Amino acid sequence: xxxxxxxxxxxxxxxxxxxxxxxxxxxxxxxxxxxxxxxxxxxxxxxxxxxxxxxxxxxxxxxxxxxxxxxxxxxxxxxxxxxxxxxxxxxxxxxxxxxxxxxxxxxxxxxxxxxxxxxxxxxxxxxxxxxxxxxxxxxxxxxxxxxxxxxxxxxxxxxxxxxxxxxxxxxxxxxxxxxxxxxxxxxxxxxxxxxxxxxxxxxxxxxxxxxxxxxxxxxxxxxxxxxxxxxxxxxxxxxxxxxxxxxxxxxxxxxxxxxxxxxxxxxxxxxxxxxxxxxxxxxxxxxxxxxxxxxxxxxxxxxxxxxxxxxxxxxxxxxxxxxxxxxxxxxxxxxxxxxxxxxxxxxxxxxxxxxxxxxxxxxxxxxxxxxxxxxxxxxxxxxxxxxxxxxxxxxxxxxxxxxxxxxxxxxxxxxxxxxxxxxxxxxxxxxxxxxxxxxxxxxxxxxxxxxxxxxxxxxxxxx
Ligand SMILES: [Zn+2]
Ligand SMILES: [Zn+2]
Numbered sequence: 001x002x003x004x005x006x007x008x009x010x011x012x013x014x015x016x017x018x019x020x021x022x023x024x025x026x027x028x029x030x031x032x033x034x035x036x037x038x039x040x041x042x043x044x045x046x047x048x049x050x051x052x053x054x055x056x057x058x059x060x061x062x063x064x065x066x067x068x069x070x071x072x073x074x075x076x077x078x079x080x081x082x083x084x085x086x087x088x089x090x091x092x093x094x095x096x097x098x099x100x101x102x103x104x105x106x107x108x109x110x111x112x113x114x115x116x117x118x119x120x121x122x123x124x125x126x127x128x129x130x131x132x133x134x135x136x137x138x139x140x141x142x143x144x145x146x147x148x149x150x151x152x153x154x155x156x157x158x159x160x161x162x163x164x165x166x167x168x169x170x171x172x173x174x175x176x177x178x179x180x181x182x183x184x185x186x187x188x189x190x191x192x193x194x195x196x197x198x199x200x201x202x203x204x205x206x207x208x209x210x211x212x213x214x215x216x217x218x219x220x221x222x223x224x225x226x227x228x229x230x231x232x233x234x235x236x237x238x239x240x241x242x243x244x245x246x247x248x249x250x251x252x253x254x255x256x257x258x259x260x261x262x263x264x265x266x267x268x269x270x271x272x273x274x275x276x277x278x279x280x281x282x283x284x285x286x287x288x289x290x291x292x293x294x295x296x297x298x299x300x301x302x303x304x305x306x307x308x309x310x311x312x313x314x315x316x317x318x319x320x321x322x323x324x325x326x327x328x329x330x331x332x333x334x335x336x337x338x339x340x341x342x343x344x345x346x347x348x349x350x351x352x353x354x355x356x357x358x359x360x361x362x363x364x365x366x367x368x369x370x371x372x373x374x375x376x377x378x379x380x381x382x383x384x385x386x387x388x389x390x391x392x393x394x395x396x397x398x399x400x401x402x403x404x405x406x407x408x409x410x411x412x413x414x415x416x417x418x419x420x421x422x423x424x425x426x427x428x429x430x431x432x433x434x435x436x437x438x439x440x441x442x443x444x445x446x447x448x449x450x451x452x453x454x455x456x457x458x459x460x461x462x463x
Contacts, residue, residue, distance in 0.1 A: 001174055001209075001463040003427065005455035006043040008033075010433050012215060012368075015064050016043035016072075017180070017429065017455075018051075021173035024140050024153055027056045027079070028169065028180050028211075032067025032098070034339060035368060037105060038113040042068050045075060047458055052076070055140045057155055058083035059182030060166035061090035062255060067098060070117035070125040080142055081129045084157050086165030086295050088131035090255060093287045095122045097254075108343065134159050134167065134300075147202070151175075159300050161185040161195035162407050163256030164292055168197055170207075177201035178463075179421070180211040183430065186413040187227070189405070190263040191292070191301050192256075199420045209463055210423040214431030215366065215408040217438040225404060231264055234403050235273040237362060238332065241399065242277070245329040246358035251346035251373050253338040256407050257365050258285040259292045261334045262308045264405075279314040280325060280333045282345045286316045322348050327359065339371035342388040347372055351387050353398055360399040365406055377402055411435075415442050418450075425451045425463060 006016035006027070015031040027048070033041040053076040058066050061083075069091070073081065083091065099122060102115035117125075130142050137145040137154040145152045153173030160166040162183040171178040184195050201207045241248050252258045258281055268274040281289070286309070293307045317325050317335070322345050325333075335345040350372075353359035367373035372387045377400065379385055384393045409417075418426055426443060428436045436454055443452045455461055 001176065001178070003455060003461045003463050004047050004459065005429065005457050006045065006047065007457055008040070008044050009457055010431070010436055010454060012064060012430050012432065014041060014043040014068060015430055017211065018048050019171065019178065021171060021178070022153060024055070024173060025051050025053050026140065026171070027053050027072065029059055029065040029182070030056060030067075030069045030072045031064040034064060034341070035371065037109060037111045042071060042116070044458055045072065047460065053079040055080045055082060057169055058087060058091065059169060059180065060084070060160065060163060061087045061094055062163065062183065062253070063094065063098070065182070066091045066094065068116060070095065070121050073125050073128070074117070074121070080140070082132055082138065082142070082155065083129060084165045084167045085131040085133060086291065086299060087167070088126070088129050089291045089295070090165055090288060092126045093284065093291070094255065095126070097284045104343070132157055137172075158198055159196045161192050163192065164259070164295060164299060168195070170198060170201065172201065176208045177205070178209040178211065179207045181213050183213055183215070183407070184409050185407055186409045186417060188302065189407065190260050190267065191303060192260070192407070193300055193302060196300070197417065207421050207423050209425045209427070210418060210421055211427040211429055212414060212418060213408070214414065214428050214435045214439045216406060217411050217414070217431050217435030219411070221404070221410045221412065227405070230403055230405065231267070232273075234264065234362065234364075235268045237360065237401055238268075239274060241360040242330045244358055246356070246360055246399075247327050247329060247331045247333065247353065248360045248362060249346065249349055249353055250332065250334045250362050250364055251338050251340050251350070252285070252334050252336055252364065254282065254285040254336040255288045257338060257405070258334055258336065259289055259308060260405060260407070261364065262289065262312055262314065263303065263306060265332060266306065266308070266312055278331045279312055280317055280331065280335065281314045282336050283316055283318045285334070285336055286314070317345055319345070325349070327352050338365055338373065339367045340373035340376065340387065342372065342390070347387055350376070351391060351394065354385070354387070355394050355397050357397045357399070360401070363400070363402045366408065376400070411438060414439060415446060418443055419446055422447065423450060425453060427453050427455050429455065
């Protein structure tokens with residue numbers, strides 16, 4: 001069994017991993033780097049250039065896991081592509097949106113390689129995807145396999161509780177098993193239910209190798225933290241802003257965090273914590289929210305009947321209307337991107353409210369420390385900030401607060417899961433170096449019999 005980390009650094013970037021089980025050559029995930037452009041935004045495909053990939057398996061439809069899939073499909077035309085059902089719906093919308101973003105970046109930033117793929121190519125690619133139900137063993141040729149057929153090489157998706165359609169992947173072959181967590185949450189969110197992950201490979205048989213994400217490895221959860229108290233704190237902070245005639249900007253990812261925030265706002269209204277007020281979201285977020293609504297009864301989630309688009313009727317903004325949208329009292333703007341990348345809705349709107357002490361910007365999830373959202377959340381009132389290098393600096397006067405509603409598992413629960421599984425080998429992925437290091441050190445102490453590996457980028461490891 002062989003493994004190659006196809007990310008360019010130890011980081012949360014363009015996530016992609018090569019795995020060889022027997023003669024099956026596989027790629028897990030195929031992301032786009034959120035911070036880089038052109039070639040640097042792609043995973044490092046060089047180590048697999050001369051290998052014929054049989055199957056590409058996608059864990060979920062966040063950009064850092066699916067964003068460059070059409071490029072890999074072009075380079076590996078014979079590879080079958082598998083993903084969970086909801087991920088296929090979301091991935092389709094996301095990749096078409098990505099073509100538009102890259103086309104704009106070609107003009108604005110002069111990235112000549114962009115777009116990395118076209119709408120036509122995306123359409124052809126999505127036609128070839130094979131969407132799979134959770135908890136069904138499937139061969140790498142795409143056939144359903146019964147659990148009684150021992151010895152078959154298969155993969156199987158398990159609900160990861162991170163965003164709609166997110167999964168962990170069990171891979172069986174060579175008489176061994178590998179479980180890849182993808183992005184996971186072991187706690188309930190407002191919509192998503194906690195992950196339903198396996199603790200063994202087959203009745204009583206251990207999982208041999210665990211590939212586990214480490215996103216929150218460097219952030220301890222305060223002992224007094226509860227989701228209910230945090231929701232209450234958010235509701236109070238919104239009310240305070242409305243009381244001083246301000247509006248609230250919440251930068252969010254289009255997939256996952258937007259829908260969680262909308263569901264929270266709905267609950268605040270229903271519980272009487274807040275009255276009725278206008279909500280604004282972006283076009284891609286609206287598409288993703290529609291998919292949540294359409295799939296509500298079919299997915300494992302809380303509030304299965306809650307239809308976010310009809311119950312909250314958010315106003316939908318785009319790249320043009322964002323400039324005229326009123327930054328008026330008593331409104332919530334839950335806009336993407338979550339990292340406030342220049343030219344996105346959240347960045348454009350932040351520049352309109354950041355100098356006004358009446359308004360608020362509330363952070364509710366992960367942002368790369370070097371992204372505009374990451375820089376802004378570490379800054380203080382009175383600091384000068386450049387949110388877009390094409391625009392003049394601004395002085396921060398608005399109210400800024402941070403809330404902990406991460407869609408990723410707390411680091412303690414990652415370790416607890418690894419301890420329950422007790423695999424022979426553990427590979428640590430999807431984390432910045434301090435996060436990975438915390439998990440490595442902790443597992444070294446808590447699971448002394450396991451070999452804990454931080455897979456070096458681009459290097460083939462024998463498992
Ligand atoms: Zn994710
Ligand atoms: Zn991720």
